[in-house]
Amino acid sequence: MTAQLNGREALFVESLGEMATVVNRVEALVPLLQDTRKSLIDANTQLCNQRREFDVHMHAITEHAKLVAMNHVAQHTREMTRKSVQTQVVEIHEAARKAMGAEIRPTLQELIAPLHRLAYQASQRESARERWERWLAHAMTAAVASSVTLILVSAWLWTR
Template structure:
């Protein structure tokens, strides 16, 4: 048997040879691993920047959505308030019409009739000399006729 007499020594030699190949492969793999690690760090940094930019953009979008929502809610609340005011105004006007028609109108009628009578009396009393003027005109006319007849009789 040659130098390597036992299977065990032969396996040890093969294992050492494979270990050498493995170490050679690891030596060639180390720069690739470093390059991959550097690319991974660069990608991680870029990703962090993009996530930060995305987060800022999402914050802007969220703020804009909040602002638009608040404006919409305010506009709808204003429209509803105006509609409510108009409805209440119409209801109050109708209630006022009903009150005047049913309660104030008849009371005014009861007060107005005697006042109209008083106004008529006041209009008549505003010119009391009209009645005396009529009596005076009648007296003057009767006197003139009497004088005229007396003169006519005397002259005859």
């Protein structure tokens, strides 16, 4: 039985020695863990600062992207509006042409036809003598105007 006690005691002593080694190692780890904790806190602070800078930078990028997108949308809207206005102008002109052809032209032709008949009748009523008298009146007016001009030019040259 003593051999067993001695074996147990030896095992117990050996366990105590290993526990002392483990305790020494754990005690040596405490300052390293504190340094690691401090490094993690510093890294967290730096990361928070970098995240703030990143947020500011991302906000600037987002604002720029919104501005570019709004300008792009505005440009395409102006272009589509211009095309729409041109299309409407063409359609209005076409509608006006159709209205002229379908509604106004027949009305105008109805009004013009009697005027043509009256003009033709008026020209037929005028006799040959009346036509010559009318042309003779024009010729006499031209002759009188020429004579007056000649007299005025002669008088002006004579006074010089």
